[in-house]
Amino acid sequence: MSLTDSILITQVILNDDHRAFKKLVERYQSDIRGLFLRLTHGNKGIVDDLAQESFIRIYKYLSGYRAKANFKTWIFRIAYNVFYEYHTKNKIVQVDIDSVEAINQEHSNSSSAIDFQQALKVLNQNEQIAIVLHYEKGFTHREVSKITKQPLGTVKTNILRGKEKLKIFYNYER
Amino acid sequence: MNDNFEDFLKKEITKSSFQSPDNGFSDRVVANLPKRKRVFARREVIIITSTFFSALAFILTKGFYPFIEGVTSLFNSFIYQTMPNYEFVIVLLAFIFISVLIPLVELRKRVL
Numbered sequence: 001m002s003l004t005d006s007i008l009i010t011q012v013i014l015n016d017d018h019r020a021f022k023k024l025v026e027r028y029q030s031d032i033r034g035l036f037l038r039l040t041h042g043n044k045g046i047v048d049d050l051a052q053e054s055f056i057r058i059y060k061y062l063s064g065y066r067a068k069a070n071f072k073t074w075i076f077r078i079a080y081n082v083f084y085e086y087h088t089k090n091k092i093v094q095v096d097i098d099s100v101e102a103i104n105q106e107h108s109n110s111s112s113a114i115d116f117q118q119a120l121k122v123l124n125q126n127e128q129i130a131i132v133l134h135y136e137k138g139f140t141h142r143e144v145s146k147i148t149k150q151p152l153g154t155v156k157t158n159i160l161r162g163k164e165k166l167k168i169f170y171n172y173e174r
Numbered sequence: 175m176n177d178n179f180e181d182f183l184k185k186e187i188t189k190s191s192f193q194s195p196d197n198g199f200s201d202r203v204v205a206n207l208p209k210r211k212r213v214f215a216r217r218e219v220i221i222i223t224s225t226f227f228s229a230l231a232f233i234l235t236k237g238f239y240p241f242i243e244g245v246t247s248l249f250n251s252f253i254y255q256t257m258p259n260y261e262f263v264i265v266l267l268a269f270i271f272i273s274v275l276i277p278l279v280e281l282r283k284r285v286l
Contacts (some may be wrong), residue, residue, distance in 0.1 A: 018204050025200040033194040048199065055203045116190040135180070136187045163179065170186070172179055 006073045013063050021062075024048070025055050031137065032079050036133045039083055039125075042117055050086055054079040069146075073139065077147045080129065087125060122169050127162035130155055221276075 003023065011020035032054055036047045057078050120128050121143055129148060133139045141159070145152045166172075232238070244262035251258035 018207065022200045022204045025203050026196055029196060029199050029203075030194045033199075034192060037192070048202075051199070052203055052206065056206060056208065059207050083193075116186045119186070135189065136185055138195070163183070166183060167179055170182070172182060 002163060005050045006067060009065065012059070014031060022081070024058075028075055029055075031072075032075065035076070035079060035137065036083065038117065038120060039087075039122060039128060046086070050082055051057070051079075054082045057082065070143070073143050073146055076137070076139070077149075080147050083129075103149070119169050120168055121165055123162045124164050126150070126154075127165070130158040131162040131166070134159055 003020075005024065005027075008020040008024050011017040012024070029051065033046065033047055033051045036050045037044070040046055040050070054075070058075050061078070065071070097116065120131070123131060127149070130144055133144045133147060141152060141155050144150075144159075145155045148155065150158075197234065244259060244266070248258050250256070253261075
């Protein structure tokens with residue numbers, strides 16, 4: 001029988017139970033590492049460091065977690081903060097929208113399907129995170145807004161713009 | 175409207191999605207966990223202890239009778255429009271302020 005998140009969280013807060021925290025890590029590590037893998041464009045060298053830093057912060061601030069917020073949204077918010085700090089320290093190379101055509105051309109020559117990982121490179125950081133959280137991780141617009149601490153309208157705009165850029169990238173026609 | 179591109183995009187994401195196996199990651203995280211400050215528990219103990227001793231002091235010094243007396247005289251001064259006992263009013267206001275301020279600060283910390 002698997003214990004619910006709230007039981008595990010209570011065990012960590014009250015008893016400082018490392019085994020309970022390990023279960024939480026096991027439960028969410030794939031999601032968090034997957035998010036970082038997307039946002040760092042597959043830089044596996046840094047993914048585990050960022051994920052580890054995120055989980056350590058989750059552990060540190062767990063007693064500050066309020067059950068009224070979804071736990072998954074809360075941990076993604078911490079992971080987003082970790083990534084944001086990393087991103088501002090080490091500027092990740094962004095591909096300008098003008099180079100979409102060039103990347104697209106490069107990939108249309110290959111027989112393999114265009115990887116979504118490559119497609120993300122045409123988006124700016126805010127668009128990337130909004131698209132990944134909404135379409136891949138299944139968060140609602142409002143939850144994405146909570147995670148990124150951006151206004152709901154901005155999140156919707158980022159998703160819309162991101163979608164338009166991806167449409168161009170994939171040469172998508174109805 | 176859920177356009178066709180959204181379906182296409184979701185398929186593309188599914189195609190390139192991956193499940194990261196744990197491979198000892200959770201063990202590494204647990205091994206590097208810092209010692210958690212038990213500030214929360216310590217604060218609770220301090221608050222409960224000080225509340226207990228304040229209540230005890232209040233009972234032992236028979237603070238209840240002067241309190242009732244003070245409140246009664248305050249109401250009487252309002253009714254008969256005489257000078258209230260200012261010392262009592264100041265002490266009462268100070269106690270009300272403290273008893274509101276502490277829970278308010280605690281509540282704000284928990285919400286934030």
